[in-house]
Amino acid sequence: MSDRRADRLAALTSALTANHLDGLLLSGLPNIRYLTGFSGSNALALVTPKQVYLITDFRYKTQLADEVGHHASVVIEPQSLWTGLWRVMGSLPQMDVAGFESAHLLHRDFQRLLDAGARWQWRPTTDLVETLRERKDAGELALITAAAAVADRALGRTLPQLAAGMTELQIAGILEKMLRDEGSEGFPFPSIVASGARAALPHARSSRKVVERGELLLLDFGAEVGGYCADITRTVVIGTATGEQREIYAIVREANELASSGVRAGMRGRDADAIARSYIERQGYGEAFGHSLGHGLGLEVHEAPRLARTADAPLVPNSVVTIEPGIYRAGWGGIRIEDDVHLGPSGPEMLTHFTRELAEVA
Amino acid sequence: MSDRRADRLAALTSALTANHLDGLLLSGLPNIRYLTGFSGSNALALVTPKQVYLITDFRYKTQLADEVGHHASVVIEPQSLWTGLWRVMGSLPQMDVAGFESAHLLHRDFQRLLDAGARWQWRPTTDLVETLRERKDAGELALITAAAAVADRALGRTLPQLAAGMTELQIAGILEKMLRDEGSEGFPFPSIVASGARAALPHARSSRKVVERGELLLLDFGAEVGGYCADITRTVVIGTATGEQREIYAIVREANELASSGVRAGMRGRDADAIARSYIERQGYGEAFGHSLGHGLGLEVHEAPRLARTADAPLVPNSVVTIEPGIYRAGWGGIRIEDDVHLGPSGPEMLTHFTRELAEVA
Numbered sequence: 131m132s133d134r135r136a137d138r139l140a141a142l143t144s145a146l147t148a149n150h151l152d153g154l155l156l157s158g159l160p161n162i163r164y165l166t167g168f169s170g171s172n173a174l175a176l177v178t179p180k181q182v183y184l185i186t187d188f189r190y191k192t193q194l195a196d197e198v199g200h201h202a203s204v205v206i207e208p209q210s211l212w213t214g215l216w217r218v219m220g221s222l223p224q225m226d227v228a229g230f231e232s233a234h235l236l237h238r239d240f241q242r243l244l245d246a247g248a249r250w251q252w253r254p255t256t257d258l259v260e261t262l263r264e265r266k267d268a269g270e271l272a273l274i275t276a277a278a279a280v281a282d283r284a285l286g287r288t289l290p291q292l293a294a295g296m297t298e299l300q301i302a303g304i305l306e307k308m309l310r311d312e313g314s315e316g317f318p319f320p321s322i323v324a325s326g327a328r329a330a331l332p333h334a335r336s337s338r339k340v341v342e343r344g345e346l347l348l349l350d351f352g353a354e355v356g357g358y359c360a361d362i363t364r365t366v367v368i369g370t371a372t373g374e375q376r377e378i379y380a381i382v383r384e385a386n387e388l389a390s391s392g393v394r395a396g397m398r399g400r401d402a403d404a405i406a407r408s409y410i411e412r413q414g415y416g417e418a419f420g421h422s423l424g425h426g427l428g429l430e431v432h433e434a435p436r437l438a439r440t441a442d443a444p445l446v447p448n449s450v451v452t453i454e455p456g457i458y459r460a461g462w463g464g465i466r467i468e469d470d471v472h473l474g475p476s477g478p479e480m481l482t483h484f485t486r487e488l489a490e491v492a
Numbered sequence: 493m494s495d496r497r498a499d500r501l502a503a504l505t506s507a508l509t510a511n512h513l514d515g516l517l518l519s520g521l522p523n524i525r526y527l528t529g530f531s532g533s534n535a536l537a538l539v540t541p542k543q544v545y546l547i548t549d550f551r552y553k554t555q556l557a558d559e560v561g562h563h564a565s566v567v568i569e570p571q572s573l574w575t576g577l578w579r580v581m582g583s584l585p586q587m588d589v590a591g592f593e594s595a596h597l598l599h600r601d602f603q604r605l606l607d608a609g610a611r612w613q614w615r616p617t618t619d620l621v622e623t624l625r626e627r628k629d630a631g632e633l634a635l636i637t638a639a640a641a642v643a644d645r646a647l648g649r650t651l652p653q654l655a656a657g658m659t660e661l662q663i664a665g666i667l668e669k670m671l672r673d674e675g676s677e678g679f680p681f682p683s684i685v686a687s688g689a690r691a692a693l694p695h696a697r698s699s700r701k702v703v704e705r706g707e708l709l710l711l712d713f714g715a716e717v718g719g720y721c722a723d724i725t726r727t728v729v730i731g732t733a734t735g736e737q738r739e740i741y742a743i744v745r746e747a748n749e750l751a752s753s754g755v756r757a758g759m760r761g762r763d764a765d766a767i768a769r770s771y772i773e774r775q776g777y778g779e780a781f782g783h784s785l786g787h788g789l790g791l792e793v794h795e796a797p798r799l800a801r802t803a804d805a806p807l808v809p810n811s812v813v814t815i816e817p818g819i820y821r822a823g824w825g826g827i828r829i830e831d832d833v834h835l836g837p838s839g840p841e842m843l844t845h846f847t848r849e850l851a852e853v854a
Contacts (some may be wrong), residue, residue, distance in 0.1 A: 254599060303670075334679070
């Protein structure tokens with residue numbers, strides 16, 4: 131990890147120079163973790179061309195040695211993180227113009243910059259660290275791959291336990307227990323277990339609804355290893371699939387496979403999205419695929435890049451993205467099949483390996 | 493629910509008038525849920541003395557009728573929520589000065605108010621809705637009580653399943669499955685399952701560490717029903733407790749019982765904190781109780797009020813708070829016992845009922 135964190139800092143330092151900044155205040159926790167290794171939930175970081183300062187509270191004292199080591203100068207601040215920040219900044223003679231993260235600073239805290247921090251000039255910045263995070267290094271890729279394997283195994287152990295008559299919440303419980311047993315450190319987002327007509331809701335959570343024989347059951351969930359996320363969706367049928375369920379499933383599966391095998395670094399996000407979308411449109415279900423094809427994956431379960439109709443940016447090499455086409459029909463249900471794909475130098479590499487054959491369970 | 497949401501709106505309208513505001517932009521999702529019932533993850537709301545406007549995207553169309561009904565005028569915005577907001581505000585002739593939530597608006601979005609929203613005057617506000625949320629009504633209290641009962645039952649079903657040799661993650665999996673089986677809609681925060689020396693870390697998460705015979709095992713977790721949270725901690729011994737474990741456990745238990753039975757609406761937060769803290773100090777462990785006594789509980793698992801050394805505000809009637817004293821010793825472990833208490837008109841009412849007897853499990 132060490133050398134990679136040094137590389138990240140060097141890249142960020144170049145960005146500071148290009149932006150005429152003497153320093154950069156980081157308030158986004160995933161960005162702080164990326165640069166320092168710190169995984170706690172209360173911290174600020176100040177990056178200068180010479181040093182990274184991490185300001186946190188006493189609760190994290192024990193974990194700092196393990197996580198951060200010599201990659202940052204650590205300040206444990208008994209009162210407010212901001213008091214610690216002013217002290218650090220006041221000790222730096224070459225600090226005049228400082229950037230802050232416009233997308234990760236609350237107005238309340240921005241006001242602190244203008245009041246207690248008024249002796250420095252503040253400039254809003256966007257995506258300086260996020261841009262670096264888009265391109266995964268070997269260590270990051272290994273962690274996402276491990277998380278994807280946890281998700282695959284948990285799903286494999288869950289499906290044989292399912293039966294008509296269970297509630298969605300009970301099924302979520304079984305799935306989440308298997309995720310823990312397989313070593314998931316957390317749940318990157320609330321598990322979606324949605325059955326029958328509820329599978330048509332693009333942002334269902336799990337509910338008390340009882341799953342009935344013949345219904346579609348959509349499972350969309352994450353796993354976390356070393357802070358890195360995987361995100362997978364499979365849709366199964368409880369009992370025996372109807373002809374219509376099979377037919378629509380086959381379309382979603384083909385859209386997933388076309389996009390998973392066709393996506394490339396260098397392609398614009400919108401062109402990746404179009405691989406799946408144009409196929410679904412040709413099958414007559416264009417209106418029923420109401421969301422975008424996918425998103426980046428890393429320390430956060432939604433990060434850059436976007437694979438969407440409005441995404442003009444080219445996908446960068448070594449990014450990791452989800453491919454998740456779906457078809458939803460109000461009242462009938464929905465089918466989504468989601469995999470995680472690494473955009474490697476020689477083409478896309480699947481990180482999730484769970485079968486895309488339609489499963490009829492229970 | 494209907495009449496209560498109308499009461500909340502009336503109270504907020506009074507606050508608008510007192511603050512000379514024609515309207516209030518809400519960007520904090522729990523505050524939006526409190527006023528409109530909407531439980532989704534992407535919305536803005538505008539409150540005026542006459543009406544509440546809820547602006548969200550198409551993904552939530554289906555759930556809006558159930559959740560929001562006639563309590564807000566709903567705007568489904570295909571592009572950006574902000575476009576919807578400008579359109580709504582532009583249609584209101586008496587809109588001139590508008591408040592926004594300083595603690596729930598990112599700088600990036602504050603910049604939108606100054607740019608696209610420049611035809612209105614914007615005033616930062618703090619805690620206008622949070623203050624209302626502190627005092628729970630009967631419906632809210634019923635939901636927190638239900639969540640506390642889910643937590644109690646899940647813990648009761650978990651302890652008999654535990655054994656030395658399991659990892660903390662496996663134990664978290666068992667506990668979380670029981671929470672789901674008992675009907676928890678989600679996990680308000682990442683479950684803490686911390687054993688041995690790790691129980692001394694005030695913000696441990698669950699890890700791959702194997703739990704050994706003779707160790708303390710601390711379980712701190714939440715449950716959610718109807719959007720409302722419970723939060724409970726018990727510490728058990730795997731195997732047979734030592735004399736020292738029993739002795740320190742008894743001190744924490746007595747501190748919990750003194751504070752749970754002694755806390756009252758009208759008392760300052762610092763005086764509630766002092767009930768437990770002064771007892772622990774008299775036993776010689778003052779330095780080992782390094783956090784505050786508790787916090788409010790409701791739509792969020794941490795909300796007003798605070799029960800802490802620096803909390804001068806009086807506790808309001810019908811608030812719900814946690815009482816969670818602890819003693820932590822580096823290398824040895826830690827003991828925390830946490831309950832949820834309603835500050836009723838005739839005194840404190842426990843909402844969590846799990847025994848505080850020291851359990852020796854496995």
